[in-house]
Amino acid sequence: MTDTMTIAEFNDAGFDAFLASRHEPEWMLAERRQAWSQFSDMQWPGRRDEEWMRTDIRLFKLQQYHLVLDPPDAMPSEITPLLDSDITLGGHIHTVDGNCVSSTIADHLTQQGVVFGSLDDLTAEHADRFQTMLLKSAYNSQADRFAALHSSCWSGGQFLFVPRGVHVTEPLHVLSALTDGAADLGHTLVVLEDGASATLLAETASEQEDGGGLHCGGVELVVGDGASLRYVNLQNWGSKVWHFAQQKAVLGRDANLQWTSAAIGSRLAKVNQHVILAGEGANTQVNGVLFTQGSQHLSYHTLQHHQAAHCHSDFLYKSALQDKSHTVWRGMIRVDKGAQRTDGYQRNDNLLLSHHARADSIPGLEILADDVRCTHGSTSGMVDEELIYYAMCRGFTRKEASRLIVTGFFQQIFDRITIDSVRDALALAIARRVRDYE
Amino acid sequence: MSTEFQHAIAVNELADPGTMMIEIDERLVVLVHVEGEFFCIDDVCTHDNGPLSEGELQGCQLICPRHGAKFDVRTGQAMTFPAILATTAHEVKVDDGNVYVKINDE
DSSP: OOOTOSSSESHHHHHHHHHHOOOHHHHHHHHHHHHHHHHHHHHOOTTSGGGGGTTOOTTGGGGGOOEESSSOOSSSSSOOOOOTTTTTTTTEEEEHHHHHHEEEEEEEHTTTTTTOHHHHTTTTTHHHHHHTTTSSSSOOOSHHHHHHHHHHOSOOEEEEOOOOOOOSSSSSEEEEEEOOBBEOOOOOEEEETTTTTEEEEEEEEEEETEEEEEEEEEEEEEEEETTTEEEEEEOOOOTEEEEEEEEEEEEEETTTEEEEEEEESEEEEEEEEEEEETEEEEEEEEEEEEEOOOOEEEEEEEEEEESSSTOOEEEEEEEEEEETEEEEEEEEEOOOOOOOOOOOEEEEEEEOOTTTTTTEEEEEEEEESSSSEEEEEEEEEOOOOHHHHHHTTTTHHHHHHHHHHHHHHHHHHHHTTOOHHHHHHHHHHHHOOOOOOO | OOEEEEEEEEEGOSSSEEEEEEETTTEEEEEEEEEEEEEEEEEEOOOTTGHHHHHHETTTEEOTTTOEEEEEEETOOBOSSOOOOOEEEEEEEEETTTTEEEOOOO
């Protein structure tokens, strides 16, 4: 490996070349080296780990992917974002293979102290903030080997900082793209100070619809006292991409978080999504939309952790599966001893569009307080053939009838999404994928 | 995805009786050598995705190491609870000392 290399493989030489390409303070490089050492000492998660029992990664071969050290100048023309149509943005960030290729923020936001840009570009200016917050606020670098890999090799990524009391009314948009065979280890750090508010729309895409690659990402959302964040995450990678992510939010007193998480892409996804309600009166609503086809496997593990009293959490995940695809949803409401008057809800509904699809749904409760209301539910079933027949009697084709039923299934979630462009984009993306119900 | 026979192993690489996990066409399957014949099924228990290749072979039945579901290696049929659905069986042929597998991608 030499300085002229434009890609770096995931080995010691490649890691050294990656570090040499970075222009970072010594403390950050030291943290990367420590994480790489941990990564090197760890094993991939095994099938005996409860979280991985239903998710088979034996065919995942890290050596097939590489870090891109010499990024392209612009977003590939084949990639079109879905979430930003017909809305006025306050700024955007575009990355390709974990490298920022374009970044903007409106002047009036900058004047109010809002920071929005690539982590790479902002490292020098915000070193103090990064040293105390990055990968420390809401990320566990030692959770597993993927987390250690992410902590050692993250690049590009996004940083959003909204100062106390500032309201960012225009949504901010992030598009992360991947070319065939490349790796994206992007990290998102969002910090809303007390009383601030913002909306962040993040989506992913591959240069080719059947493109391969690796995403090993992390999301940290820090929502201060009384702050309010709307965060939308659309995973739309190519059909051969491996997607691993640890996503976590920490909410302060009376903070609000509406988190919409949609997944329609990738070959296999394993996502841990945690919301920590750390301040009294915090409130979160999580909307999950999964649509799978082919032999896709999407595994979502959610945690709503009530650490403080008088908090409210509401998780609703809906999945529609066709062909031989497989989803795993494992949700947990954890209520600490002092988190009295908690109101927690979680639900997972699965619509099977094929006799060969499979949905594993495992809701759970761990409650140590004695004055709470926590409920959960799960449904799984196939489309009622009578509904198809009813629609076809009224002139719809079988495919149109299937689309109608799938759209109706997701309507409960679409109704909860308060951003029109997001609701429309998700509905369209899913409707395009629905084939005849088998 | 190829649907042609592909070379898996040499006959003498797998004892009789014996099992071996192999990868063909980005798919993990279990090759089984029993009573002089070779068979091949997906390395997936249809109950909860357990790895059948880590299970015990009893005659022509492979037992999932997680919950004891049994599968007939000749057909992939589930023979006992908790599995109720067959795992996919693949066509196998032996030619000139080598074992070939044709992936069933139906």
